[in-house]
Amino acid sequence: MRKFLLGLAVLSFSFGGEITLKKPPESLKKYYPPASEKFEFLNNMHTMSTAFYAVQLNINDENWEKAKEWAQKLVKTYRETAEMVPEWKDYFDFSKADAYLNAVSSKNVDAVIKTARELGQTCAKCHRDNEVAVKIYYHFPDFHSVKVEDPIEFMEMDLGDFMKKLANSLKATNIYISQGEYEKAKEHGINFVERARAVKETCTKCHTKEAEVEAITGKEYDQALKALENLFNAEKLDTQKVAQNMKKVTVTCYTCHNVHLIPAKIKEALAK
Known part of the structure; x- marks a missing residue:
């Protein structure tokens, strides 16, 4: 059965070269939140992937009866999936699916290898063209719904607008330090610290587990902000220590x- 294991190595999917992302078709919406919480389309992908591997395992165990059952399940789900998204009908090839099932039914290892490769290539092509876009479009959170209370202007605003103000506070601090205008640098530095603290509160709107928030905006982040607050409130500004602590905070920004x-x-561009 080693031959069968080697033959199915071609079913490993990978991405190479240029990737063009296209907005997923409208018919796919009904299988993802908010239209559905059941993730029917994604579940079909998992079902087919599991069935594909189950056929391989059972043939290697010389259990052709179970292999056929899994092959039947794969082909059935393959046909159902094609009907779910008519816009993608050209990715599916029922003749190759039937040939695969017939090969398993006939207990012909060489035929199974050949038809599995051909059927797998239809899956791989669809994945190459669509998987990344679908994952980003349907699995990535929509930040447009996140609102932030700006602690400086005391206004609720979109996350994107708040992030611009946060970045501008940082830029202004660095600009005035470079110009030697330390009082202005202190003013904008305090604004930056307050806005950076608000970022941690913003994280909790999506990350409901404390450990998730602490993993990025944790103890070191808090300590760096406290150090900056003390530095900006000091009579004489220690620009070297400001730079050291700013780096700790901006590493968190970079990570996020x-x-x-x-x-x-990418999601915003796909939605247009």
Whole structure:
């Protein structure tokens, strides 16, 4: 059965070269929140992936009866999935699905390898064209619904607008320090600290577990902000220590942006 294991190695999906992201078709919406909490389309993907591997396992165990049952389940789900999203009908090839089932039914290992590769390629093409866009569009949170109370202007605003004010406070602090205008730097520095603290409260709007928030905006983040607050309230501004603590805070910003910012921008572009 080693031959079968090697033959199915081609079913490992990967992405290479250029990726063009397209907005997912309208018919897919009904299978994801808020239209549905059941994730019917995604569940079908998992069902087919599991069935594909179950056929391999059972053939390796020489249990052809179970392998056929899983192959039947795979083909049935494959056909049902094609009907769910008519816009993607060209990705599906029922003749290849039937050939795969016939190969398993006939207990022909060579035929199973050949038809599995051909059927798997239809899945791989759809994944290459659509998987990234679908994951970002339907699985990534929508930050447009997040509102923030700005602690400086005492106004509720969109997260994007708040982040601009936070960034501008940081820029203004650095600009005035570089110009030697330390009183102005202190003023904007205090604004930055207060806004940076509000970021932690913003995280809790999506991250409901304390450990999740602490993993990024935790003890070191709080300590750096407290140190900055003391530095900006001191009579003489220690710019070297300001830079050291600012770096600790901005590393947190960088980490969060790596996780959230790019997918958010892609989702926004896909939604247009």
